[in-house]
Amino acid sequence: MTTHFQGRISELSERLMDDTDSGVWDVHDRAVAMAERDEPVYLLSVGDPDLPTLPSTIRSAIDSLEKGRTHYAPGRGEINLRTTIANIETASSGKPCDPNEIVIFPGATNAIYSVLACLLNPGDDVVLAEPMYIGYEGILRALNVNKVSFDLDIGNGFAFDVEAVKAAITPKTRVVFINTPGNPAGNMLTQDQLRELAAFCLERNLWLVCDEVYSMITFEDTHVSLRRAAASLENVIVVDGLSKSHAMTGWRLGWTVCNTTMADRLLDFTSSTIFGCCQFVQDAAAFALSNDEEYIAGVRQEYRVRRDYVCERVAAISGLSCQVPKAGMFVMINVSAVAASGIDFAEELLDAESVSVLPGVGFGACCSDYVRVSLAQPINVLTPAFDRIERFLSR
Ligand SMILES: Cc1ncc(COP(=O)(O)O)c(C=O)c1O
Known part of the structure; x- marks a missing residue:
C-alpha cells in the first residue's frame, strides 16, 4: 500500500x-x-x-510492592529517600544538606539531561574534558548545545587541568561539566582542583555540574565530592545514582543535589517530563543506601x-x-x-x-x-x- x-x-x-x-x-x-x-x-x-544487586535490596522492593507502593510518587521524590540521600550528603560534604535540595530521577542520564535542559539554551557552550562518557554526546545533541572540549593529560594518568578549563571558556559558555571519578579513564579531580574550579565558575557566573556516579568505586584514594571541596554551593550541581555502585542499572535511579531554587526548577521540568519515579524502586534505593557498607x-x-x-x-x-x-x-x-x-x-x-x-x-x-x-x-x-x-x- x-x-x-x-x-x-x-x-x-x-x-x-x-x-x-x-x-x-x-x-x-x-x-x-x-x-x-x-x-x-x-x-x-x-x-x-x-x-x-544486594539480595536484601531486592527483598525490600518486593516488600514495598506487596505493601501497595505502586502509585504516583511526589515529583521531587519520596521524602524517605531524599532524607537518606541528604544525610549521606551532609556527612560526606561536611555541609548541611536539606532533603529539598535533592531531586530524584529515573537514572543519572535523565538527571543530567534535565539539569542541562534547565540551564542551557540552544547554541550555548558547555565546557568539558575528553575522553568523556559517550552518553553525554546524545544529551548535548538533543539540546542543540555546543561541546567545547579540552583533553585530559593522557600521558599523566589522564590528569585534569583546571587551567585548561579556564582557557576553554567562551562568551557563550554557561556550564562547565565535570565527571569525577571519570569514565572511561578512572581519573579523579583533587580537592584543590575542585575548590579552584568552583570558585572560578562562581566568579564567572557559570554553573559547575559534576557527575559523580563512580564516587563509591575508588581504589587507593577516596572520592572528594564537589560539594565538600567548593567554598560556596550556589552554582554547584552534583549528579549521582545507584547504577554502578549498587549494580542497579536496570532499576533506573539517580538524583541531583543543588540549591533549593534550582531544585524547584528541576521539579518543574521533571513534573512535565517524568511525573515521578516508581515508589517501590525509591523504597529499595533508600534501603540500599542505608545498608550498603x-x-x-x-x-x-x-x-x-x-x-x-x-x-x-x-x-x-x-x-x-x-x-x-x-x-x-x-x-x-x-x-x-x-x-x-x-x-x-x-x-x-x-x-x-x-x-x-x-x-x-x-x-x-x-x-x-x-x-x-x-x-x-x-x-x-x-x-x-x-x-x-x-x-x-x-x-
Ligand atoms: C559517567 C557516567 N554517568 C552516567 C552514566 C549513566 O548512569 P545511569 O545508569 O544512572 O543513567 C554512566 C553510565 O555508564 C556513566 O558512565
Missing part, C-alpha cells in the same frame, strides 16, 4: 539520528549479536556491572582485584600499555604500537578471537589509539579473554 503521509519529525529527533559515533558501537553490537546466537564471545565492551566494600575490592589483574596482563603483553586507573570500572589500553587505530584493533580482535572491546575514539578523538576494557566481567572471563588477546598479538 502506498502512503502519502508527509508528517515531519522534529529537529531534535533529526539531530539524534546524526550518526557521528559511527563505528564506535559496531564491534559491541556485533558481539552482542554473536552472544544472542549462542556463539562464544568475551564481552569486555559492556558498562553494566555483572555483580548482583559491607556490600560497597566488597564491590570496591572486587573491581580492584580485576583492575590489578587487567593491568598486569596488559603490562606483560608486548605492544600494549595502560595507566592504572584510580577508580571506576574500566581500563584504557593504548594499542598504537600494534594497530593503526583503536577501531581497527577492536574489529580485528573480535574477528580473530571473539573478544569485544570498545574503541577509545568514542570517548574523544584524543583516544583514537586506545580501546576501553570493562571490568564488569569476573576474573574467569577476563583470564581467557586476555589469553586470546595475547594470542591475537603473537600472530
